[in-house]
Amino acid sequence: MPEYEIVIGLETHIQLNTETKIFCACKADSWEEEPNTNICPVCSGLPGVLPVPNAAVAEKAVLLAQAMNAEVQTDSYFDRKNYFYPDLPKGYQITQYDQPIATGGYLDLPMGDYTRRVEIEKLHIEEDAGKTKKEGNRRFIDFNRCGVPLIEMVTGPNLRSADEAAEYLIRLRQLLRWLNISEANMEKAHLRADANVSIRLKGEDKLNTKTEIKNVNSIEAVRTAIQKEAKRQIKEVEDGNDIKPWTLDWDEDTEMLSKMRSKETEADYRHFKEPDLLKVHVDQAWQDRILKDFPELPLARRQRFVDEYQLPAYDADILTNERSLSDYFEQAVKAYDGDVKRVSNWMINDIQRMLNESGKMAGELKLKPEYLAEIIQLVDSKKVNNPTGKSLLDKVESTGKSPQEIVEAEGLGQVSDTGAIREIAQAIVDENPDQVEKYLGGKDGLIGWFVGQVMQKSQGKANPNMAREILLEIFSEK
């Protein structure tokens, strides 16, 4: 069997997390709202009313363009895309057609041992339409989603596997959240992805007939759907059949693709410039204001963590997954004097756990990064022992007090005074002659039990290493 290659392009719709819709003052997000409760004359297409552009939409598009290495256009235009559908209230969608807000661009995907460059063919802003639900013979329309701001972003046919497609969506989602452009939740349709899939013999560079996969609502489903579709296409070709330009509908429950409609003729949308809106004018001054605090992007930061802090790629990946966590880590590192890997460990084990338990973002913790650094430092200098250090995390979080303050108030300072530890250790030995006998009889493992008893009696303040040494000393004297 000849070797095939999959050719994939992704068409994404990104719901922006602005306060209001793109052309009216309705709330942008209607998740779980009753149908038709978040609408007004503008977004429900009453006659005579006019769209008023929301500047925040252009600002978020500029951020995304910058992140995708695209070129922001000083002047871009809105167009009307004309088609009839009951959930499209004006009978046209306001979108950008031939002069969009940004052109060009790419994203370099790290794929382990290679990098895949994904080109951006289209990046424009537009409004969403409503939702139609059919129940038997009846049709219900919810206009809440009308006028929700979207960015449509389309890649070139540059992806070569289902995994690459999934990785692209993972990285895109990460960027969107990193830049506060979108909640990017595929399950809530904040991020929608249609996949154009075709196959060809490895080594060829022509593009064969493609199919389009729609209605996939998770990244894992995109991966599975592409794999299945590529497999089907290979089988068709092997059997001597042609690939038809179908649109395929993904069924979440059965994980099956089914044919929606054939796409032999393109609809004529009769685009023309939207006369109700002026051009979108992003001059240099505005662009500078939007990009003033443009952050280091996750992939670049990930690389820097490896290069600058000598962190393993695994750690760097986790610590750049989400911006608040990543910024937190950097601040903790700044405040900490020692091996960065120590901070990384505490972040990945302890801070992650606290975030998972509380549902908070790292930036929302009362346990400031400086406090984390302080706690690690206390442990490093043996002022507190490791378990006390860990318990300090929750204490600082619940009180908001500094670790030092808590250590002093609660007398948590580690006991490194040999005399005090010896006194406790001696008492334990005296009180447990049976255990001592067993230990001396060769049950070496019991030393741990003795250390535990010392720790307990000292209310966790004893330095466990010192306790062990002192116990060994006492036993050797027996």
Place this chain on the structure above:
Amino acid sequence: MSNFLETSLAELQTGLRNRDFSSRELTEFFLNRIDEKDGEIKAFLSLAPKKALKKAEEADKRFASGDENLPPLLGIPLAVKDVLAVEGLPATAGSKILEGFMPPYTSTAVSKLLDAGMIVLGKTNTDEFAMGSSTENSAYFTSRNPWDTSRVPGGSSGGSAASVASQMAPFALGTDTGGSVRQPAAFCGVTGLKPTYGRVSRYGLIAYGSSLDSVGVFGRSAADSAALFSVMAGKDPLDATSLDMPVPEINLNGSTNLKGMKIGVPKEYFVEGIQAAVEEKVREAIKQFESLGAEIIDVQLPHTQYAVPVYYLIAPAEASANLARFDGVRYGLRVENDDVIEMVKESRGAGFGEEVKRRIMLGTYALSSGYYDAYYGQAQKVRTLIQNDFLEVYKTVDMIAAPVAPTTAFKIGMHTDDPLAMYLEDVYTLPANLAGVPGLAFPVGFDQKNLPIGMQLMGRHFEEEKLFHAVHAYQNDTNWHTKSPKV
């Protein structure tokens, strides 16, 4: 009760302030006049007598309160073209598809006048969706020209023009997409302004051709119309295409001398097809401007001949999209059908009249792939040439003088079988819409049949004030604008 026929705005304002008469008396007078005359003229599609009288009584209370800061147009009645939304009143746009539709909002132009104290008497007839030059395309009825009721009042704002000419309202609002204020003003012998595109908010105006639509005003004189214009004008946050230009408070006192003013006369507007009496009276008026001190200069607007084809591509193209929202889904007429696409088709089929369908088809065609470049795309290019004609001429003159329409009011039914002949009626008014410049139409005489003849001055963008000055000076010296038809 007083007789308010032929009173000026200034007289009404003074009378109300001095409490020589009440707003209730004034409003009742016009409502009674509508009662008597509108059976014949058919200017109004709907009336709001109770609301109007209630507003009038509120106004009278304010006059009686001794308040020093009364709004400028308090207690003065107004008629509104039915393509402009007024909350709580029907808005049909002259179409069956919007029968019974009540907008839950008020157009900005109207709401500014309401804030200034005006009282809406009712909504006036229009060609369906403002598509027409005679009101014959209204889905309800054809309005009559008060000078000869066998003739059209012009259109599409024919109801508004007729209501002011027959003195059923002292003022009326209209809209002008291709001449729909100026042409009926000319046919009915009243003064009508089409402002600069972007000068008056289009919010609440049921759109026809969005890049051409403007909200204008009819009054009995330039002075009267100017007062309403300066209230309506200005940037509106609800209309992204309204422009933030200073709105002058227009003071016409002393504008009797036009020394230093340069008026251009384009030869392209005096060509074959123009009625002899129209040309004669317009040229007489131009002489009058000269005698008032203006310098008259021959100018050229070489692309004028393309205005009709360009307009009849651009306006229908925009209309084909603007009217797509009337689909029977959310409001307006619905013809039930289990298949939703059939429902949309049948509702539109039943709700739209012939001319509206014609323009939707024309516009859809002009935008279709494969035809876009040759039609819509080309029209946009020629539109720029027409705009440049104006900008070029405005380097040497302050304004342009021209007839409004080639003929005086025509007989009802005369053009109904020949849409093209009807389109050619707009030949002198379309260029100002395509260029976005303001135009002020006013009466300059009568033809042999005693039908009014109108003329227009077209100014630079945002220079409405100059137009008002010039026409005020003219009206100060002449009395054509004071003539009223015997109704």
